[in-house]
Amino acid sequence: MPKVPPPVYVAVGLVAQHLLAPDRRPTAVRSVAAGLLTAGSVYVVGAAARAFKHKDTSFDPLEPERATAVVTDGPFRYTRNPMYVGMAGLLAAHAVLRGGWLPLVPVAAFVAVIDRTQIPAEEHALSWSFGEAYDSYRSSTPRWLGPPRDAARG
Known part of the structure; x- marks a missing residue:
């Protein structure tokens, strides 16, 4: 099992983005887009945490064997990994804010x-x-994002 908590990867990514980004102020459009993406990402992470809490199960990514239930509702209907989708969304929001490729x-x-x-x-x-x-x-x-596979068929 990997022993690096995923939020550490996010923190490293944020630092790397800061170092890679052009040194300029964000435009209003980038600021609004980044804000919306941040809000959506925080919502997804929060909804996933609430779904875990509702099932009274662990969501420690370093010890998944401690889980006591399979969570399939809330954002887990659209992705098996909403916490990681949210973290990727936060990094994407910061990339949009910073600007450049x-x-x-x-x-x-x-x-x-x-x-x-x-x-x-x-x-x-x-x-x-x-x-x-x-x-x-x-x-x-799906592992990342998409409609449930049985819903996509019908």
């Missing part, structure tokens, strides 16, 4: 690292803990 590189890096290290380890632990219940959820809900 280079601040998008840490967003892509965050998604790649989480997608290749953190999520597979979590999925393995959840599949082991919950078996068919989690495997069925995993087969019907």
